[in-house]
Amino acid sequence: MQDSSSFIKIGVDDTDSPDGMCTTYVMHKIIQAVGEKGGKLYGFPNLVRLNPSCPYKTRGNAALSATFAVNAGDERKHFDVATDIVLKLSEISHPRTNPAVLMLKGRDVPVDIVEFSRSAVKRMLSVESAIRLMKKHDIAGMAINGPRGMVGAMAALGYDFPSGYTYEIIAYRSEGMWGKPRIVDRESVIKMDMQTRSCTFDNYDYTSSEIKIAPHTPCPVLVGIRAIDYQCLETALKSLKFEERVAGYRIYKTNQATDDHIIPVAGIEQIEPYTSVTIEATVKNLPKTETGGHTFLYIEKNGRELRLAAYEPTKQFRNIIMQLRPGDRVRVYGSYNPKDGEPETLNLEKIEVLEVAQYGRLSNPVCPVCGHRMKSEGKEKGYQCPKCRYRMTGPKEFKPEKRVITAGVYEVPSRARRHLSKPFNLAVKK
Numbered sequence: 001m002q003d004s005s006s007f008i009k010i011g012v013d014d015t016d017s018p019d020g021m022c023t024t025y026v027m028h029k030i031i032q033a034v035g036e037k038g039g040k041l042y043g044f045p046n047l048v049r050l051n052p053s054c055p056y057k058t059r060g061n062a063a064l065s066a067t068f069a070v071n072a073g074d075e076r077k078h079f080d081v082a083t084d085i086v087l088k089l090s091e092i093s094h095p096r097t098n099p100a101v102l103m104l105k106g107r108d109v110p111v112d113i114v115e116f117s118r119s120a121v122k123r124m125l126s127v128e129s130a131i132r133l134m135k136k137h138d139i140a141g142m143a144i145n146g147p148r149g150m151v152g153a154m155a156a157l158g159y160d161f162p163s164g165y166t167y168e169i170i171a172y173r174s175e176g177m178w179g180k181p182r183i184v185d186r187e188s189v190i191k192m193d194m195q196t197r198s199c200t201f202d203n204y205d206y207t208s209s210e211i212k213i214a215p216h217t218p219c220p221v222l223v224g225i226r227a228i229d230y231q232c233l234e235t236a237l238k239s240l241k242f243e244e245r246v247a248g249y250r251i252y253k254t255n256q257a258t259d260d261h262i263i264p265v266a267g268i269e270q271i272e273p274y275t276s277v278t279i280e281a282t283v284k285n286l287p288k289t290e291t292g293g294h295t296f297l298y299i300e301k302n303g304r305e306l307r308l309a310a311y312e313p314t315k316q317f318r319n320i321i322m323q324l325r326p327g328d329r330v331r332v333y334g335s336y337n338p339k340d341g342e343p344e345t346l347n348l349e350k351i352e353v354l355e356v357a358q359y360g361r362l363s364n365p366v367c368p369v370c371g372h373r374m375k376s377e378g379k380e381k382g383y384q385c386p387k388c389r390y391r392m393t394g395p396k397e398f399k400p401e402k403r404v405i406t407a408g409v410y411e412v413p414s415r416a417r418r419h420l421s422k423p424f425n426l427a428v429k430k
């Protein structure tokens with residue numbers, strides 16, 4: 001057994017661009033290269049999804065880390081191996097790609113780095129705060145095109161899965177296939193989904209007939225299968241049929257589907273920009289679907305109002321929102337990304353209907369003489385029947401609407417779900 005001075009942790013972030021690459025692939029290659037130089041991967045590499053509201057992200061805001069057992073004195077050699085891979089593979093010609101690699105010596109992570117990591121999933125952090133930690137803990141680092149990637153690389157180093165964890169096996173394509181269409185046999189995906197359902201999730205969207213495991217980006221990933229445990233993953237991958245060779249694969253421990261990004265808040269005034277929250281509130285008005293198919297609704301809490309949005313890609317989830325009525329008690333989950341000229345809006349991920357209110361319309365009473373609907377004579381002046389002219393006073397009649405929605409949980413379809421968002425029925429390990 002080697003002592004703790006012979007462990008290193010490598011963190012990497014921001015290597016890809018919309019044109020290509022994937023930080024998981026970069027880490028996969030680092031693990032291979034460090035392995036060739038005698039470093040031994042310790043445990044699973046971590047695939048950490050950071051704040052999904054971060055405006056700098058390219059796609060899923062992933063950052064990666066891995067721990068290695070190395071010969072004491074070889075730490076710098078392995079760091080150089082990692083930086084060479086990052087330099088070789090990153091999309092550095094893209095100005096918004098700011099790759100960073102960090103190396104922390106030892107296996108135990110200082111508490112302030114763990115806290116930094118936990119915050120990076122929920123909030124926005126500064127580059128300066130990452131650099132302060134680097135100096136304090138003698139962390140070796142390299143950044144290209146600017147220091148921004150340091151935030152994600154530092155967050156990956158210290159993440160301790162406070163809300164639980166899941167796994168993902170990622171299969172990679174050979175380089176000649178990058179950017180070409182992925183041909184994945186649909187039947188084999190459905191069969192794999194049926195056979196591994198107690199372990200894997202999000203393989204196939206049966207509503208839209210969409211294969212969920214294959215991305216649509218020009219990156220090196222062929223497929224990724226997610227699971228609550230890792231034992232089922234290799235068999236699941238090997239049961240799939242592709243029209244190309246799998247160039248390699250790796251299992252990552254992840255915070256996907258854990259809801260770790262969600263901050264519970266008691267009041268609307270506590271919601272900070274670029275965060276995701278959950279709040280209990282009352283529906284304020286009737287929902288409305290506007291141009292573009294986006295559905296909006298206001299909630300109210302302690303005299304403050306907030307707009308909720310179920311955007312067009314959330315498809316059938318919008319029908320649930322359209323069934324809500326003023327007075328319904330709800331717990332909502334969503335992110336707040338301020339946009340110029342738009343009201344403060346929470347982009348909904350899921351909703352729990354706690355209490356369905358009695359809702360209806362007030363209308364003038366029916367004439368007790370001839371049965372026609374009466375007309376109001378003015379405020380507090382009573383009613384007159386337009387047919388028989390009968391006059392009377394009294395309260396308006398309440399016509400209750402038959403409510404269709406019931407108390408329960410409702411979420412966006414899996415194709416619109418954020419990586420971090422936990423499906424209500426998923427039993428994530430802690």
Ligand code: ATP
Pocket residue numbers: 013014015016017022023024050051054056057058059060061062063098119120121122123124125126148149150151152153
């Ligand atoms: P991937 O495609 O690998 O899923 P991504 O490409 O969407 O991830 P990156 O390209 O890694 O995202 O870019 C995200 C950038 O934002 C990185 O530079 C990272 O350091 C930075 N970042 C991530 N989370 C935060 C945060 N909470 N606060 C500040 N900066 C952050």
